[in-house]
Amino acid sequence: MKMIKNTIMLMALVLSAPIAAETTSDAPAPAPATAGEIASGVCAGCHNADGNSVIPMNPILAGQRAEYITKQLLDFKATDSAPPKRNSPVMSSMVATLSAEDMKKLGEYYSKQKTIPSQVAVDDEKLVATGKILYHGGNIGHGVPACASCHGPTGSGIPPRYPALAGQHAEYTMTQLNLFNTGDRANDNDVMHKVLTRMSGAEKRAVAAYISTMR
Ligand code: HEC
Ligand code: HEC
Incomplete structure (x- = not known):
C-alpha cells in the first residue's frame, strides 16, 4: 500500500516537472x-x-x-x-x-522579464498612422471603442484582466483579432468579439501594425 502511494506521488511529481525527467524508482524524488x-x-x-x-x-x-x-x-x-x-x-x-x-x-x-519589442520593420507609415488613430480614439461612427480604454494609452495593459499589447508582433496580433472575430478564441467574455465584429480587415491590419511599433 505504501509503495503504491509512493509511486502515485512520484508520478504526480514527474507530471508536474516535465524537465526533471529520467528518474529511477530508487533515486530521490526530483525537485x-x-x-x-x-x-x-x-x-x-x-x-x-x-x-x-x-x-x-x-x-x-x-x-x-x-x-x-x-x-x-x-x-x-x-x-x-x-x-x-x-x-x-x-x-x-x-x-x-x-x-x-x-x-x-x-x-x-x-x-518579470524585460520586453524586447518586435523588431519586424513596418515600412507603411500611413498604415501605422491609421492604426494609431484607431487605438487611441476608436471609430465612433462604427461603434469601435478605443483600444486604449482597456489596454492603456501606452499599451501596458491593466491587470489583472487586460493584457499588455505594446510591441507585440503584428502577425500574432492580427491572428488573434481574426480568432476573436470568428469566435474561435472565446475566452474574453465576448468583449473583444463585439469590438472585432465592427472592424474592417484594413482597420485590423492598421491597428496590429501600430501596436507592434508601440514602445
Ligand atoms: C472593453 C474592453 C476592451 C476593449 C475596448 C478592447 N479590448 Fe482587447 N482585450 C480585452 C480583454 C478583456 C482581453 C483578454 C481576454 C482574455 O482573457 O484572453 C483582450 C485581449 C486582446 C488581445 C489578445 C492579446 C494577446 O496577447 O493574445 C488583443 C490583440 C487585443 N485585445 C486587441 C485589442 C484592440 C486592437 C482593441 C481596439 C480595437 C481592443 N483590444 C479593445 C478587452 C478589451
Ligand atoms: C511549438 C511552438 C511553441 C511552444 C514550444 C510553446 N508555445 Fe506558447 N504559443 C505558441 C503559439 C503559436 C501561440 C499562439 C497560439 C494561438 O493563440 O493560436 C502561443 C501562445 C502562448 C501564450 C499566450 C500568449 C498571449 O499573449 O495570449 C502563452 C502564455 C504561451 N504560449 C506560453 C507557453 C509556455 C509556458 C510554453 C512552454 C510550457 C509554450 N508556450 C511553448 C507556440 C509555442
Whole structure:
C-alpha cells in the first residue's frame, strides 16, 4: 500500500516537472522544476527562454501581465469547454503536463522579464498612422471603442484582466483579432468579439501594425 502511494506521488511529481525527467524508482524524488527551467526548456524553442519570441507568429511573453499569462495557460488546458476558450493544438499539448502552480509561477516569471519589442520593420507609415488613430480614439461612427480604454494609452495593459499589447508582433496580433472575430478564441467574455465584429480587415491590419511599433 505504501509503495503504491509512493509511486502515485512520484508520478504526480514527474507530471508536474516535465524537465526533471529520467528518474529511477530508487533515486530521490526530483525537485519540481522551477518556472525558469520550464521556460528555458520546452517553451524556449518558440518563445525564447526569456519570453522574447523573435518568430512573428509566436507571441512575445516577456513583460506581459502575470495574471493574464496564467489565465491563458489555464484556458489552453480547458480543451473540453464548449466552445473552446482558446483552441490551439500546439499550446494545448504544451500545457497538458503543467500544474496550476506551474502556470502561476510561469506567469510571474515572464512578467518579470524585460520586453524586447518586435523588431519586424513596418515600412507603411500611413498604415501605422491609421492604426494609431484607431487605438487611441476608436471609430465612433462604427461603434469601435478605443483600444486604449482597456489596454492603456501606452499599451501596458491593466491587470489583472487586460493584457499588455505594446510591441507585440503584428502577425500574432492580427491572428488573434481574426480568432476573436470568428469566435474561435472565446475566452474574453465576448468583449473583444463585439469590438472585432465592427472592424474592417484594413482597420485590423492598421491597428496590429501600430501596436507592434508601440514602445
Ligand atoms: C511549438 C511552438 C511553441 C511552444 C514550444 C510553446 N508555445 Fe506558447 N504559443 C505558441 C503559439 C503559436 C501561440 C499562439 C497560439 C494561438 O493563440 O493560436 C502561443 C501562445 C502562448 C501564450 C499566450 C500568449 C498571449 O499573449 O495570449 C502563452 C502564455 C504561451 N504560449 C506560453 C507557453 C509556455 C509556458 C510554453 C512552454 C510550457 C509554450 N508556450 C511553448 C507556440 C509555442
Ligand atoms: C472593453 C474592453 C476592451 C476593449 C475596448 C478592447 N479590448 Fe482587447 N482585450 C480585452 C480583454 C478583456 C482581453 C483578454 C481576454 C482574455 O482573457 O484572453 C483582450 C485581449 C486582446 C488581445 C489578445 C492579446 C494577446 O496577447 O493574445 C488583443 C490583440 C487585443 N485585445 C486587441 C485589442 C484592440 C486592437 C482593441 C481596439 C480595437 C481592443 N483590444 C479593445 C478587452 C478589451
